[in-house]
Amino acid sequence: MITCTGCALLCEDIEVIIENNSVKETRNACRRGAARIKGCVNRMVPSIDQKPVDIDISLKKAIQILKNAKAPMLFGFGNSTNEAQKKAIQLAKKINAALDDTSSFCQGHLIEKVLHNKFRTCSLDEIRNKADVLVYWGSDAQDSQPRHLSRFSYFPRGELRQRGYEEDRLAIAIDVRESNTAKICKGHFYRIPLKGDREFILALMDALSGKVPTYDPKKMLELAAILKKAEFGVIFAGIGLTYSIKDDIDILVALSDKLPNFHIMPMVGHYNMRGFNENLFNETGFVNRVKFSEGKTIHDDKYSIVEALKENTVDALLVVGSDPVSSLPRSIISHLASIPVICIDPCVTMTSKIAIVNIPCAVSGIESSGTAIRMDGKVVELKKAMASNYPDDENVLKRLLEVI
Numbered sequence: 101m102i103t104c105t106g107c108a109l110l111c112e113d114i115e116v117i118i119e120n121n122s123v124k125e126t127r128n129a130c131r132r133g134a135a136r137i138k139g140c141v142n143r144m145v146p147s148i149d150q151k152p153v154d155i156d157i158s159l160k161k162a163i164q165i166l167k168n169a170k171a172p173m174l175f176g177f178g179n180s181t182n183e184a185q186k187k188a189i190q191l192a193k194k195i196n197a198a199l200d201d202t203s204s205f206c207q208g209h210l211i212e213k214v215l216h217n218k219f220r221t222c223s224l225d226e227i228r229n230k231a232d233v234l235v236y237w238g239s240d241a242q243d244s245q246p247r248h249l250s251r252f253s254y255f256p257r258g259e260l261r262q263r264g265y266e267e268d269r270l271a272i273a274i275d276v277r278e279s280n281t282a283k284i285c286k287g288h289f290y291r292i293p294l295k296g297d298r299e300f301i302l303a304l305m306d307a308l309s310g311k312v313p314t315y316d317p318k319k320m321l322e323l324a325a326i327l328k329k330a331e332f333g334v335i336f337a338g339i340g341l342t343y344s345i346k347d348d349i350d351i352l353v354a355l356s357d358k359l360p361n362f363h364i365m366p367m368v369g370h371y372n373m374r375g376f377n378e379n380l381f382n383e384t385g386f387v388n389r390v391k392f393s394e395g396k397t398i399h400d401d402k403y404s405i406v407e408a409l410k411e412n413t414v415d416a417l418l419v420v421g422s423d424p425v426s427s428l429p430r431s432i433i434s435h436l437a438s439i440p441v442i443c444i445d446p447c448v449t450m451t452s453k454i455a456i457v458n459i460p461c462a463v464s465g466i467e468s469s470g471t472a473i474r475m476d477g478k479v480v481e482l483k484k485a486m487a488s489n490y491p492d493d494e495n496v497l498k499r500l501l502e503v504i
């Protein structure tokens with residue numbers, strides 16, 4: 101049995117059949133997970149200037165770049181183990197680097213609120229056992245965390261929900277489009293306009309307070325009545341919601357104050373993004389966007405990868421287990437042309453294609469072991485199932501740390 105690292109659900113019930121050191125078959129994994137476990141379509145090879153070299157030579161070149169950099173940045177780590185993330189924090193401290201991850205432009209704001217205990221949250225196991233009202237808000241779990249509904253939320257029987265989804269659970273979707281998750285919500289789909297989440301929350305809070313909301317009063321009063329009756333409710337806050345209210349996340353805190361039986365869970369995508377946020381938070385009190393300077397930690401929006409590239413304030417970028425070239429706008433990414441990029445990853449990515457130095461590593465959870473933090477905060481063990489020709493990213497970072 102291994103743990104799937106295809107998303108932040110970290111399913112621990114995956115069976116794999118290995119033959120000749122390659123995955124022949126997987127059981128229990130969803131399609132996304134099975135693809136992840138099968139490994140890279142295109143395996144990365146060590147290279148400098150896109151020309152293959154020995155891995156030790158690519159490491160030496162990476163060390164030289166980081167040593168010479170006056171304003172280096174380390175970025176990524178959502179697909180790295182806790183152990184690798186902790187090494188990255190040590191490395192960033194040692195070379196006075198800025199450190200950021202993808203949560204900086206997705207769920208970081210929400211996870212920060214969770215870590216500061218700003219609203220009630222709960223575990224996935226509690227949801228399976230107790231939850232009766234499930235609100236998928238700006239979240240298409242069916243596509244992004246494909247076993248969410250079947251393992252934890254809507255479909256399974258639970259201690260207090262023996263009659264399952266047929267009678268004991270109600271699923272609601274609030275979204276700008278009728279997603280695959282919304283289609284399962286049997287008529288409880290509330291369509292909102294793009295960036296309309298704030299207005300929707302305000303109207304819902306009015307309805308919960310007994311006022312007649314100005315925005316779609318009939319539907320709002322109907323929704324407020326359902327939410328008020330919940331015994332154990334959960335709002336699954338997806339990226340759609342977080343993007344939309346990112347400048348006013350406290351409005352979600354205000355909504356949760358009006359719903360005493362509700363819990364909020366950030367729907368995390370990358371398997372250990374929450375791990376990065378927690379590890380950095382434990383070390384510095386911040387979840388992302390930091391810069392280390394002679395033993396001090398500075399937290400500022402200018403240390404987000406977006407701002408740093410826009411303002412040209414970094415002179416070398418180390419990317420680990422992430423692909424900013426495929427996820428950031430071209431106007432931002434164009435700045436990468438003027439600085440050396442080092443990429444550590446098991447697979448060829450858009451970022452590795454423009455990197456000066458590529459250092460391949462083992463695929464965590466199948467070729468290397470470690471731990472990760474599930475979307476609800478549970479620490480999960482990752483087990484190695486087969487050998488790799490390459491070191492894991494923790495060891496690559498350890499070597500960089502030792503030599504620099």
Ligand code: SF4
Pocket residue numbers: 104105106107108109110111128129130131132133134245246247248
């Ligand atoms: S739901 Fe996520 S963790 Fe579970 S098998 Fe699918 S991809 Fe893997």
